[in-house]
Amino acid sequence: MDTTFPDLRQYGGADAFLRECQARIVFDMFTNKWAGLAMGALLGGPRRFNELRRMLDGVTQKMLAQTLRALERDGLVTRTVYPTIPPRVEYELTELGRSASAMLRAIGEWSGEHADEMIAARRAYDExxxxxxxxVRA
Structure with a gap:
């Protein structure tokens, strides 16, 4: 099998190129636009649903609810319901979610540093x- 990426299975590691690899679950979650943005929004501390919705310009209520539910299911976000009328619900990163913050910050910083280059490359490609x-002439 010819690969350009080392086969980490021989070292007891994951191989996200394989469909059955459990690490692919993590990769899939982090490559989801709304999951990454929601986690980034929660880096500043607990937030209510509508606060997150206002922060994440363009997200629908349904998509945000699905995203938060998935993040909670994966152990990255906690959902706390306070016994008030009406009920107050807050979302917050778990310790596991906070441990991913360095990676999220790095992606955010890289994006900010290179967005202009990528936009220029897209324009050139489209042209x-x-x-x-x-x-082709020889």
Missing amino acids: RAARPVEP
């Missing part, structure tokens, strides 16, 4: 793609 195809 090239819009041109008519010209035959």
Whole structure:
């Protein structure tokens, strides 16, 4: 089997390229746009649902609810319901969720540093793609 990435199974590690690999669950969660953004929003401390919804511009109520439920299921977020009328619900990162904060911060910093380059690359690509195809001349 020819791979460009080392096979970590021989070292007792994960191989996220394999469909059955449990590490892929984590990879899938962190590559979900709303999960990463929701966790980033929770880095500042507990937040209520509508506060998160206002922070995450463009997220629907349904998508935010699904995302928070998935993060809670994965042990990254806790949901606390306070016995008030109406009930007050807060979401907060767990210790496991906070342990991912360094990675989330690094992704955020990298994104901020390189967004202009990526946008320029997209524009250049789109301009090239819009041109008519010209035959290659030798």
